[in-house]
Amino acid sequence: xxxxxxxxxxxxxxxxxxxxxxxxxxxxxxxxxxxxxxxxxxxxxxxxxxxxxxxxxxxxxxxxxxxxxxxxxxxxxxxxxxxxxxxxxxxxxxxxxxxxxxxxxxxxxxxxxxxxxxxxxxxxxxxxxxxxxxxxxxxxxxxxxxxxxxxxxxxxxxxxxxxxxxxxxxxxxxxxxxxxxxxxxxxxxxxxxxxxxxxxxxxxxxxxxxxxxxxxxxxxxxxxxxxxxxxxxxxxxxxxxxxxxxxxxxxxxxxxxxxxxxxxxxxxxxxxxxxxxxxxxxxxxxxxxxxxxxxxx
Amino acid sequence: xxxxxxxxxxxxxxxxxxxxxxxxxxxxxxxxxxxxxxxxxxxxxxxxxxxxxxxxxxxxxxxxxxxxxxxxxxxxxxxxxxxxxxxxxxxxxxxxxxxxxxxxxxxxxxxxxxxxxxxxxxxxxxxxxxxxxxxxxxxxxxxxxxxxxxxxxxxxxxxxxxxxxxxxxxxxxx
Numbered sequence: 001x002x003x004x005x006x007x008x009x010x011x012x013x014x015x016x017x018x019x020x021x022x023x024x025x026x027x028x029x030x031x032x033x034x035x036x037x038x039x040x041x042x043x044x045x046x047x048x049x050x051x052x053x054x055x056x057x058x059x060x061x062x063x064x065x066x067x068x069x070x071x072x073x074x075x076x077x078x079x080x081x082x083x084x085x086x087x088x089x090x091x092x093x094x095x096x097x098x099x100x101x102x103x104x105x106x107x108x109x110x111x112x113x114x115x116x117x118x119x120x121x122x123x124x125x126x127x128x129x130x131x132x133x134x135x136x137x138x139x140x141x142x143x144x145x146x147x148x149x150x151x152x153x154x155x156x157x158x159x160x161x162x163x164x165x166x167x168x169x170x171x172x173x174x175x176x177x178x179x180x181x182x183x184x185x186x187x188x189x190x191x192x193x194x195x196x197x198x199x200x201x202x203x204x205x206x207x208x209x210x211x212x213x214x215x216x217x218x219x220x221x222x223x224x225x226x227x228x229x230x231x232x233x234x235x236x237x238x239x240x241x242x243x244x245x246x247x248x249x250x251x252x253x254x255x256x257x258x259x260x261x262x263x264x265x266x267x268x269x270x271x272x273x274x275x276x277x278x279x280x281x282x283x284x285x286x287x288x289x290x291x292x293x294x295x296x297x
Numbered sequence: 298x299x300x301x302x303x304x305x306x307x308x309x310x311x312x313x314x315x316x317x318x319x320x321x322x323x324x325x326x327x328x329x330x331x332x333x334x335x336x337x338x339x340x341x342x343x344x345x346x347x348x349x350x351x352x353x354x355x356x357x358x359x360x361x362x363x364x365x366x367x368x369x370x371x372x373x374x375x376x377x378x379x380x381x382x383x384x385x386x387x388x389x390x391x392x393x394x395x396x397x398x399x400x401x402x403x404x405x406x407x408x409x410x411x412x413x414x415x416x417x418x419x420x421x422x423x424x425x426x427x428x429x430x431x432x433x434x435x436x437x438x439x440x441x442x443x444x445x446x447x448x449x450x451x452x453x454x455x456x457x458x459x460x461x462x463x464x465x466x467x468x469x470x471x
Contacts, residue, residue, distance in 0.1 A: 070453070072452065072453060072457065073424065073457045073458060073459075074458070075458030075459075078458055078459055081459050081460065081461065082459075082460040082461050085396060085398060085410045085412075085461050086396070088398035088399065088408075089396035089397060089410070092396075092397045092398060101377060103381070108394070108396075
């Protein structure tokens, strides 16, 4: 080895020592006059570049700067790129969870995956419990129709909304007390449930059907004028008649009244009018029944 | 079907494997699939050059992706639902592990990675990306699901020394 070659070797050694100390500054070209060393010098220069890129990327990763794209074609950081990809995906999954998708599942981060999946499981259970509580709070447990408190909320919402005219239907089940007294409360409950199903089948998906209590049911028909409401009542009568064609210990018989409200008219008043008409219907039905009974004597 | 064509693809061409392979079934060694794919590439490159070979692979992936979406993914209401369905299907079929990295709602850019990829994971480092078939496949699935065309480019690949393949999809104008 001549003096020049020994000098280049010392320089190369110094470059490598600098890299080992974490100094990735560019390599100063020294071997232009000694082409035999060019490949070695190029490799050291490339190594310095890759290490500098790796240091930048790993530092950014450690600081949570996931938006930084990893340097391409740098084999020194392959495992860190995988970690970066995992963390970016985890960020996407967390955003999905924040948007309400609790079915996200992690299976690539060891013990963290277990913890993450337990968290989403707990969130799912919490949501189910909340949904159950919410359901119970707005539904009638016997019929699964909406309850009075939800009905009143919906009535207020309809009044504030733009979907006028709104029609209200009041119905009362005829003869429930007599069924309870003669056949027992279990059969009375079956009648209440069957009556609910008759009403449920007669309405549109955006109508609200509620059991207000006892034998009283009420319907909110948003966007329905008097003609439309009369059609709903006709449908109730048809389904009621169809139900009663089957031989049973009891029959579903409704007294019905409805009223329609225009823009700005309070729905409480509309409901009151529907209720009054329902009572008129009940009186008329009772009178008709008595007359039929008398004729039969 | 075009009567002049001999190999126009339909899903039915994949055949009834349960009936046809009662003993050997659906599974085979991955090397066999790669042997076929890389021999196709070799001959395509020899006959048409590497750019055209890559274009053919992209187009083939696009055709496969279109049928794959129709047969195995179906309609999805959102990108999130598509990702979830695609993730489970790709995993169930041992094609790869898909992970979504980014969806820029303003530009429409989507970045996703596929690890343990059917085509490239474990290949020697070659200093260039090889998953051109996957690029076309992903482009077709995104187009089928989201109703707009995408250009998909692989930006990291096992063959460039990375451990996961990363694909950047950009919506095409118009």
